Amino acid sequence: MYVCICARVRECEVRAVIRCGARTEEEVGDACGAGTGCGSCVERIGELLVEEIGADTLAA
Numbered sequence: 001m002y003v004c005i006c007a008r009v010r011e012c013e014v015r016a017v018i019r020c021g022a023r024t025e026e027e028v029g030d031a032c033g034a035g036t037g038c039g040s041c042v043e044r045i046g047e048l049l050v051e052e053i054g055a056d057t058l059a060a
């Protein structure tokens, strides 16, 4: 299933870059391009970050 339609990035790819060290939505974008287009998927990327590393990166 695609998380990011703009960059055609699948959920498994986002999870993989998080497991390889991405810790913020920006770092996920740098690693695979997800979230760098319209931005509508950024919230979902944040949810995946929480699921994978248990960190709510949107809370500042």
Ligand code: FES
Pocket (backbone or CB within 6 Å): 003, 004, 005, 006, 007, 034, 035, 036, 037, 038, 039, 040, 041, 042
């Ligand atoms: S769907 Fe991810 S940036 Fe547009």
